[in-house]
Amino acid sequence: MDFHVLDRADGREDGADWTQNYSEIPANPGISLIFESTTKAGLGPRLHLHPYPETFIIRRGGATFTVGKDDIDAHAGQILVVPAETPHKFVTHEGGYEAVHIHSSPRFETTWLE
Template sequence: MSEIANSGAVVIDRADGRDDGEDWTENYTELPGGVGISLILESTSQEGVGPRLHLHHYPETFVIRRGSAVFTVGDSQLVGKAGQIIVVPAETPHKFRTGPDGYEALHIHESSSFETVWLE
């Protein structure tokens, strides 16, 4: 993490040193500047991966940039694909599995740190 001189802006570099967006999964909590959110960046070419069933005490927003994933949200299943935004309400069990063309998304947690209740 570095600060841009005299601007107050903070630049957070990729932890593994790569300068592309491929096969990248990284969690960002306690972001500088008191933004009040935490982030997961996820990019994979693998099919069938994703977190097990869980919930948060706050909403989670998925901004899908590439590929697709099958989401389980509560009692429903839906296919989220590139160009869509999915908002999962607080206290709602959810999980996903990436599709055949992989998946790239930004997951926005409406909390400055992750608070996850694992259900499986």
């Protein structure tokens, strides 16, 4: 059986303070991933969009997302799906944020709007 295991680039074996991007993943699953974990508030990307949907699986903490013209306070246990071509950004809450961001493309394609 063929399978692939991807380890953290920094060699750590935990999920703390982890930001790492994975594109062109072995075995070509058709997605790219961002793993993000921080204990800090006020962090996040500036406004941008993708030509494909992006799914956020929030595992710990939360963030205020701007999706289009709406602000959404998202928290652990929620899944947020941002449609293709929709401007979005987020800012982490007090206590931080941990999530997996799934890009519905094997490569990141981002248009920065600010």
